[in-house]
Amino acid sequence: MALSTMGCIIKERHSLLFNSWEFIFLVLLTMLVYYLPLFRSLQVLILIASSFLFYAFDKPVLLLLLVFSLSFFAIVSYAVCYNFINKRSMWMGAGVVAGLSILGFFKYGTLISKTLLSANIINPTSTTHFIMSIPLPIGISFFTFEGISLIVDTYRSRTNKEDRSNLQIAPNFFSHLQQTALFISFFPHLIAGPIIKAHQFFPQIEAKYFKDIDWEYAFRTIVLGYFLKMVIADNLKDQTFWIVFPYFQTHSSLTLIAMLYGYSIQIFSDFAGYSLIAIGTASLFGYTLPINFNFPYIAQSFSEFWQRWHISLST
Numbered sequence: 073m074a075l076s077t078m079g080c081i082i083k084e085r086h087s088l089l090f091n092s093w094e095f096i097f098l099v100l101l102t103m104l105v106y107y108l109p110l111f112r113s114l115q116v117l118i119l120i121a122s123s124f125l126f127y128a129f130d131k132p133v134l135l136l137l138l139v140f141s142l143s144f145f146a147i148v149s150y151a152v153c154y155n156f157i158n159k160r161s162m163w164m165g166a167g168v169v170a171g172l173s174i175l176g177f178f179k180y181g182t183l184i185s186k187t188l189l190s191a192n193i194i195n196p197t198s199t200t201h202f203i204m205s206i207p208l209p210i211g212i213s214f215f216t217f218e219g220i221s222l223i224v225d226t227y228r229s230r231t232n233k234e235d236r237s238n239l240q241i242a243p244n245f246f247s248h249l250q251q252t253a254l255f256i257s258f259f260p261h262l263i264a265g266p267i268i269k270a271h272q273f274f275p276q277i278e279a280k281y282f283k284d285i286d287w288e289y290a291f292r293t294i295v296l297g298y299f300l301k302m303v304i305a306d307n308l309k310d311q312t313f314w315i316v317f318p319y320f321q322t323h324s325s326l327t328l329i330a331m332l333y334g335y336s337i338q339i340f341s342d343f344a345g346y347s348l349i350a351i352g353t354a355s356l357f358g359y360t361l362p363i364n365f366n367f368p369y370i371a372q373s374f375s376e377f378w379q380r381w382h383i384s385l386s387t
Contacts, residue, residue: 088129090264090349091302098122098259099353106357107282115280116254119357126259127210134209138257141174145219146245146252149226149270153241164227168220175216178209211263215256217385222252222270229271239271251277260353264346266364266384273359280358290355297348300341308338340368343382 088095102122106115128135148167152160229239242248255273312335314320320328347364354361368380378386 123257123259142256225270260350293352301345305341
């Protein structure tokens with residue numbers, strides 16, 4: 073299961089990789105324009121444009137799904153906030169169900185169609201062929217969960233007086249649409265997390281200044297992330313590759329056990345490395361993302377492990 077999960081993750085990262093010169097160029101160019109005093113009032117739009125470019129780098133057609141999703145979540149959350157109080161639950165329920173349905177269709181539609189329609193795979197109909205050829209959109213899990221968090225946080229802020237200070241929805245829908253677009257598509261965490269909740273991100277949307285960058289924190293976090301990803305994970309994958317069928321049949325049990333330990337280190341370094349790069353890159357633009365890994369392999373129980381591994385997903 074772990075190997076298949078890793079395969080899905082690799083598929084979701086075929087757009088613009090963090091360890092590519094194109095990504096570094098995008099970050100530097102965006103920072104150059106982003107912090108110019110002339111464009112300070114356009115900072116949100118600049119980040120949205122860079123995020124769309126990042127997402128559409130390899131498969132531009134998938135940008136349509138991202139735009140549709142963030143528009144849908146913006147409309148539903150706005151309706152939850154400003155509609156009649158007796159319909160807020162309906163809007164929230166419908167939004168959550170629709171978001172999960174879209175996620176399920178794209179992530180599991182191909183698998184289900186191959187399983188249920190296996191008899192027609194040799195001579196597939198046009199419908200069967202279409203379902204089985206649906207690509208896996210990059211980062212769909214991350215931006216769907218974040219869209220759902222926006223709907224739920226909006227509902228809680230309107231129905232619980234104690235939570236009203238956590239999330240403020242702009243009265244103007246187009247302003248809310250811009251904030252939602254930035255929240256969901258913000259490119260440092262778009263395809264690899266951490267998953268951030270709406271009430272954590274929306275209050276951070278304000279004018280940012282170059283002088284406020286914490287360079288020490290950003291440098292330390294980004295360097296550690298690249299070390300985990302490029303030095304440890306990328307080198308280990310060339311060794312742990314032999315653990316999959318049929319290659320493992322030629323190795324001894326002792327070697328396979330060593331590869332299992334190596335793979336556990338590889339998958340942690342890959343996940344944690346991407347998360348740290350995302351956190352550090354976001355800090356360059358004045359945004360704080362939550363810590364996503366907290367030494368999970370020192371956990372003393374499975375429950376504690378999931379409190380330390382991919383924390384933003386577990387919570």
